[in-house]
Amino acid sequence: MRKPKTAAAELLNFVREGNKRRASELMTLIEEGSPEGEEYLKELAATPKRAYVLGVTGWPGVGKSSLVYRIARSLLGQNKAVGIIAIDPSSPLSGGSLLGDRERMKGIDGDERLFIRSAATRGHPGGIAKATRGFVKVMEAMGKEIVIVETVGVGQDQVSIVQMAHTVLLVVVPGLGDYLQSLKAGVLEIGDIFVVNKSDRQGADQTVADIEMMLGMNGSDGVWKPPVIKTVATNGAGTDELMRQIERHRQVLEESQSINYRRRSAAKTEILELISARCLQRIAERLNLEELLETYAERTCEGFSDPYTAVDEILRQSGIL
């Protein structure tokens, strides 16, 4: 750690007291993938309190942010400490655009118990998932009881974020027709609760019926049959029922011990991803990896070598074989 131990301990104390500015600093270190950020995460690992992670996922434009606002407001009303992580690049919660969207977050954005952070969607594969995982840990250390993660939920990187969640809301809007079809393959099973938002629009009941039919074909795990809820996030309609279903899912997870299973799988995935990253780091410490990559990439493109031979030679030179 570059900072002296005392400064580090001080930062963590501030974070544990819920200091938003210091938590933001720490999250930036984590997002940058700095060794310092990693040291802090190590320190935070022993945090005894675990947050409940709620994933909210769906295509851009379905109103996830407004829904997250409704959920956050309801939780704050129950006197819960809430964290929000926005990953969807188009979310008004992410980036600087929150400032332009104060109206939507009115009444809660200044709440001391609420902390909002966006995650950059660029970078190397696995990068966002890693950062998001770190953000959840910082929020747990801050004492957040529920962390809401908003993501577009498409692509494997996003799927690995969704897997961190204990309850996943899959949000759609009426009349998406073709779009809904995409739920059939692979996406359907990630939803614990389906939300048809903007349900004051034409076709909402048909969309509910379509999803219920698809779910019916898909079968159930016997413990939990995903409910389909209609909401209008802009005016709050359906929020109460949604909150009831979220609470119900949480109870089912806890009673069936599934939550422990979900937490263990998430930890396994994290360890595996860290092993890969650590190996690359070790190799880069021993060799000029950038230069070797450049050389082998060129030879591969010219047909004089191939990526497999390149990997064998790089690993041999690094002493890792």
Place this chain on the structure above:
Amino acid sequence: MRKPKTAAAELLNFVREGNKRRASELMTLIEEGSPEGEEYLKELAATPKRAYVLGVTGWPGVGKSSLVYRIARSLLGQNKAVGIIAIDPSSPLSGGSLLGDRERMKGIDGDERLFIRSAATRGHPGGIAKATRGFVKVMEAMGKEIVIVETVGVGQDQVSIVQMAHTVLLVVVPGLGDYLQSLKAGVLEIGDIFVVNKSDRQGADQTVADIEMMLGMNGSDGVWKPPVIKTVATNGAGTDELMRQIERHRQVLEESQSINYRRRSAAKTEILELISARCLQRIAERLNLEELLETYAERTCEGFSDPYTAVDEILRQSGIL
């Protein structure tokens, strides 16, 4: 390699002759991530002919598959050998649903110079990208001059597929409003050519204007200003103009040497990803990785350990440190 060398050489000969059934077999080995598949890819690395890779990306429902059909038909008409890799799970080209969609592919699906293959979208992060890369190599070995990769293009895994492409078509439809907003952040720059499909619908000109405005704000790299093209893939309108722009982009890439840069970056990414995979494989050969993961995941969840310590200990035990 489990198969005797002669059988392997025979398989590759069949593939090089364009045998679709044997190419499919090989692709399945690659998709499964088998060491055998890897051996074959090594053999194929010296393939002198490189295919031009065209990425077609956009949300489900925008008509990517119909557009791919139009492009493929046009290329076959120019007497080019064409490969198609469909990654979008909702694509009628992927999975078994192609059979139900014969009508759309009429006239070309039986063409000897055309080969279509879908890639599964499930599995570990990076898995599809790796399989797709292998599929492209098999198609190159089969003598395909152009390989079209169809993907929903969201999430980093999909982005890494898009990066394999030399020319990327970003497909939208009119009136997506909110959806289009998502293009602003991060997605916009992956498109070399923008396609407003279903442009017989209301609002097509507005959508074209919106994209042009966003592109204008984004600036240009000086060499290529992405054009915005209107198409109706179901009746073929706009296909000729689209094909002209694809050809124009290819020429610009080749003249500016950008294509070599794109090929080298793709090779670098591939080597890096293979290094990670190989390290995990080595560790799994030396240790009971599954059991260790289970143990450390449990201790992490209980707060007795943390993922970073787990990685240190696993790497130490494996002798890779």
